[in-house]
Amino acid sequence: MGEHVIKLPDVGEGVAEAELVEWQGKVGDLVREDQVLAAVMTDKATVEIPSPVDGEVIWLGADIGDTIAIGSPIVRLQVAGEGNVKEGEAGTAGSPPPTPPAQEDEAAPAFEPAPAKAASQPSMEARSPDDAPKAVVELAPHPRAKERNAPAPAMKVAPRREGERPLASPAVRLRAREAGIDLRQMAGSGPAGRITHEDIDAFLARGAQAPFPAAPGLARNEAVEEIKVVGLRRKIAEKMRIAKSRIPHITYVEEVDVTALEELRATLNKQKGANRPKLTLLPFLMRAMVKAIAEQPQLNALFDDEAGVIHQHGGVHIGIAAQTGNGLVVPVVKHAEARDLWDCAAEVNRLAEAAKAGLATREELTGSTITISSLGALGGIVTTPVINHPEVAIVGVNKIMVRPMWDGTQFVPRKMMNLSSSFDHRVIDGWDAAVFVQRIKTLLETPALIFVEG
Amino acid sequence: MKEISCKLLVIGAGPGGYVCAIRAGQLGIDTVIVEAGKLGGTCLNVGCIPSKALIHAAEEFENVLHAAKGDNALGISVSAPELDFARTIAWKDGIVGRLNSGVAGLLKKAKVKTVQGWATFRDGKTVAVATETGEQVIRAETVVIATGSAPVELPFLPFGGPVISSTEALSLSKVPERLAVVGGGYIGLELGTAFARLGAKVTVVEALPRILAQYDAELTRPVAKRLAALGVEVLAGAKAKGLSNKGDALLVETADGVEKKVAADKVLVTVGRKPVTEGWGLGQIDLDMDKKFIRIDDQCRTSMRGVYAIGDVTGEPMLAHRAMAQGEMVAEIVAGHRRSWDKRAIPAVCFTEPEIVSVGLSPEEAKASGFETKIGLFPFSANGRAMTLQGEDGFVRVVARADNHLVLGVQAVGKGVSELSAAFSLAIEMGARLEDIAGTIHAHPTQSEAFAEAALKTLGRALHA
Numbered sequence: 001m002g003e004h005v006i007k008l009p010d011v012g013e014g015v016a017e018a019e020l021v022e023w024q025g026k027v028g029d030l031v032r033e034d035q036v037l038a039a040v041m042t043d044k045a046t047v048e049i050p051s052p053v054d055g056e057v058i059w060l061g062a063d064i065g066d067t068i069a070i071g072s073p074i075v076r077l078q079v080a081g082e083g084n085v086k087e088g089e090a091g092t093a094g095s096p097p098p099t100p101p102a103q104e105d106e107a108a109p110a111f112e113p114a115p116a117k118a119a120s121q122p123s124m125e126a127r128s129p130d131d132a133p134k135a136v137v138e139l140a141p142h143p144r145a146k147e148r149n150a151p152a153p154a155m156k157v158a159p160r161r162e163g164e165r166p167l168a169s170p171a172v173r174l175r176a177r178e179a180g181i182d183l184r185q186m187a188g189s190g191p192a193g194r195i196t197h198e199d200i201d202a203f204l205a206r207g208a209q210a211p212f213p214a215a216p217g218l219a220r221n222e223a224v225e226e227i228k229v230v231g232l233r234r235k236i237a238e239k240m241r242i243a244k245s246r247i248p249h250i251t252y253v254e255e256v257d258v259t260a261l262e263e264l265r266a267t268l269n270k271q272k273g274a275n276r277p278k279l280t281l282l283p284f285l286m287r288a289m290v291k292a293i294a295e296q297p298q299l300n301a302l303f304d305d306e307a308g309v310i311h312q313h314g315g316v317h318i319g320i321a322a323q324t325g326n327g328l329v330v331p332v333v334k335h336a337e338a339r340d341l342w343d344c345a346a347e348v349n350r351l352a353e354a355a356k357a358g359l360a361t362r363e364e365l366t367g368s369t370i371t372i373s374s375l376g377a378l379g380g381i382v383t384t385p386v387i388n389h390p391e392v393a394i395v396g397v398n399k400i401m402v403r404p405m406w407d408g409t410q411f412v413p414r415k416m417m418n419l420s421s422s423f424d425h426r427v428i429d430g431w432d433a434a435v436f437v438q439r440i441k442t443l444l445e446t447p448a449l450i451f452v453e454g
Numbered sequence: 455m456k457e458i459s460c461k462l463l464v465i466g467a468g469p470g471g472y473v474c475a476i477r478a479g480q481l482g483i484d485t486v487i488v489e490a491g492k493l494g495g496t497c498l499n500v501g502c503i504p505s506k507a508l509i510h511a512a513e514e515f516e517n518v519l520h521a522a523k524g525d526n527a528l529g530i531s532v533s534a535p536e537l538d539f540a541r542t543i544a545w546k547d548g549i550v551g552r553l554n555s556g557v558a559g560l561l562k563k564a565k566v567k568t569v570q571g572w573a574t575f576r577d578g579k580t581v582a583v584a585t586e587t588g589e590q591v592i593r594a595e596t597v598v599i600a601t602g603s604a605p606v607e608l609p610f611l612p613f614g615g616p617v618i619s620s621t622e623a624l625s626l627s628k629v630p631e632r633l634a635v636v637g638g639g640y641i642g643l644e645l646g647t648a649f650a651r652l653g654a655k656v657t658v659v660e661a662l663p664r665i666l667a668q669y670d671a672e673l674t675r676p677v678a679k680r681l682a683a684l685g686v687e688v689l690a691g692a693k694a695k696g697l698s699n700k701g702d703a704l705l706v707e708t709a710d711g712v713e714k715k716v717a718a719d720k721v722l723v724t725v726g727r728k729p730v731t732e733g734w735g736l737g738q739i740d741l742d743m744d745k746k747f748i749r750i751d752d753q754c755r756t757s758m759r760g761v762y763a764i765g766d767v768t769g770e771p772m773l774a775h776r777a778m779a780q781g782e783m784v785a786e787i788v789a790g791h792r793r794s795w796d797k798r799a800i801p802a803v804c805f806t807e808p809e810i811v812s813v814g815l816s817p818e819e820a821k822a823s824g825f826e827t828k829i830g831l832f833p834f835s836a837n838g839r840a841m842t843l844q845g846e847d848g849f850v851r852v853v854a855r856a857d858n859h860l861v862l863g864v865q866a867v868g869k870g871v872s873e874l875s876a877a878f879s880l881a882i883e884m885g886a887r888l889e890d891i892a893g894t895i896h897a898h899p900t901q902s903e904a905f906a907e908a909a910l911k912t913l914g915r916a917l918h919a
Contacts, residue, residue, distance in 0.1 A: 192858035
């Protein structure tokens, strides 16, 4: 028996540490080579840490949410053979004292209570010396050195191979079948991984997969689940806290008649070549914002409130808040002022794809100077967007709806869209905020203006 | 005749069919069972039960015969015995009769309706039964096909005259002087041995290089040895060619290609059994087949909804206890329980002299399935009880996984080892490890001690060897 230490591998260029976001095993678990043990997250991505060997987990080096330096030991496995730890080297500096490796000392008396051994093999012979003679009778292991070298943990086999049938008595199998439990999903606590009635009790108590709904009817649910806020969620939470606690928001909502814009967009989409991206409303809005910012550059800025300095940027870097499977991310279209309509559209598409696939680079996810927030098709009438700190403005897009509008003589159906925009009231006055939104409204309602130079 | 409607119709009252019907009846399912012959099927009427009766009678007779010859180590001597074979057969028939009525009683107790006659499918839910009093139509929501199997006939040795199947062999009026057995499988050897002990000159013709080819040579060696001691001639690697013109001999081409005449009053053909898939309208319902068998899934469902099949008609191993377990399972499925076939082992017993038992994987099969194995064998020559029974030939052999000591298979050959099959099957079905077998107290003095010793031996620490 030896010990194999798994250290946090280098998970990406220039990353010095990563946050542990998931354990996929616990102490006592038997794992196979290539089985994923943990997941860590960097600014860029989530990386799975597989086990390089078969073995039993005897120590986990961090809690979920901990930040771990590259190269730190994170898991210790007890493995057959030598492992990768030499004796005396076990407790690497900086890590909590791990369970000493079970040392099979052939010269040791057979039933000497060895605390270290007992600790790492709780199911084994952790007996007091008084019990020892009895143990000889009950367990009847012939204390021949050769046999003692095949200690019971070797009997604990790693998880079943694919296709191997779970080991269980007929009564256990029948009970599982009737309860709708697939025994292949279960680990057995018995010898050689045998599944016992107690394992089924535990499985059912966990309610892992309540196979059938309980009797129909309403029931009180007293369950409270604790979910640790880690990874991307934690980053979002932190960001939102800062934004909302530091920035006095002023939110201004205005409706925009996008009938003409939608007509133009439809025409452009119809006539565009195959090599051009399909236009959504976003690139028009981006171009309109670029034009409006040219007149009010103070809105394209980062406010360093601690230093008391506003960094007013020349380049318009527009963050596009996007929902992904993992949560909210904000890929950034850099230098929108230097991109035409089609280029904006293409860049938005590219970034959206990358973000959804989790392939967006750190560069692509940082550096915005102003942000657009859109709930897309879900829309809503009004939102109160939270400013992407330390920016000073965010423009929220609501859903386009056909509404009856009074043209002076009659109601006419018009395609209307609300813009819900928030501003940092410390540095942007309400008046300026309104002027900015009104300017965007004018540009969008008469889209030709977007394309007029000068 | 008025049509019968029922929830479950079972076709065939062999061990699979009648168990299915009884269990269904217990579960409150309105059940009808149809049987053309006698209740109990092949097993009870012309298979397992009568053959074991005959084997027992033969053993008793031979023991006394030896004592009469002064060839008895126990010091028993008797005057020359005589055999009233008609009474032997009558005794056997008595047992069969008792069991027939036993099955009838059990079916009745379970409120199962029995219809006597030959059933033919009209469609997947309708069967016409030709009864003594006319055609009886039965409609059922669910049908279980349990039509069983029949002896295979050789085209050049058709049944009739001196050529008999196992069925006729169990009802002969006298012991043939000379018996040729074509096929050295378990049926041929069980019956051949019995007739040899009853005084027949038996010759076994086997096309394969050795008898009981489904078992390994180690396991069959005691049987071959005993056959030789009984004066049974075994022609291995030999082909039966047909009957001589006079009908008093079997023509055989021996392993060396030499034509040989084996004088025989009866020629018993036991070259296997085939599923009964004809004559009951399989064509009407067009089920998917698996070669000559009906294809079933792990719940014994056929390709047609509401039609199940169990027993010999569904494939190997063609054993009564497999059919019974399938029947029980299907009844419970029909009753709405969640069941599927998850048996780990189907024991196989060969009532030769001595008996052979095989449960689970043989050493070769275990190796072929990719396991690192450990094998331990304990001989009955080191078992006290075996000595007192004059049954020192044979052994118990355990096959286990090397990594976790899980018992994969157990084989045994020896006097009366058929009864040890229970322990072997239980061990495998419960998922026992070698340590479990070794750690269970086995009563002394019994042959079962050899099981524990074989497990110890596999662990490298047999106590008595």
